Amino acid sequence: MSSTASELNALASTTTVDFYMRLVKKDGAEKHFVHASKFFTAFWGLVAIGFALFANLVENLIEAVNILGSIFYGSILGIFLVAFFIKVIKGPAVFWAAVISQLVVIVLFKTTDIAYLWYNVIGCVGVIALAFVINLVINKD
Incomplete structure (x- = not known):
């Protein structure tokens, strides 16, 4: 207690x-x-x-933690990778890419039978790819 x-x-x-x-x-x-x-x-x-x-x-607590972690950790990893290694992408692009990627992962979790460990990869790659695209759209100049 x-x-x-x-x-x-x-x-x-x-x-x-x-x-x-x-x-x-x-x-x-x-x-x-x-x-x-x-x-x-x-x-x-x-x-x-x-x-x-x-x-x-779920069957056990370890599986529950892994499922919930897989839903959220991929997007967080993508944010950190962009922040540390891709300096040309600015904060607003990363923020919106993370929000969109997180929503995609949650929708996939609810609607598909993808193995839950793949959500880490989908979230991370989604943030990086979307951040590039959004950064290009925002900074057309």
Whole structure:
């Protein structure tokens, strides 16, 4: 229980401080941010419950982690590869390429029987290829 409470507290604190206070409500009272933190604790608790329900559908926890990881890690790898090795591609192109690639991977996961490890490759290659195309379209000059 203490590990779970620590995890939920850390996620809620990070969400409140790094996102909510910076992007949503910059000038709020302490009481407001305490309520926001409680809300985010409940939110992350529901996310954890959702993951537990999903993990119940597969054979074991390792497979559940690999499936969820494969859905998201390919796009993240593509972002890092572009950032480190392809300096001519700018941030907005990479952002939109990652969003589109992630949506494609999620649609493929829901509608096809592709082995889940292929989603890493599809997401990564999708981000790199789309970032090139989007960067060309945005920077026609």
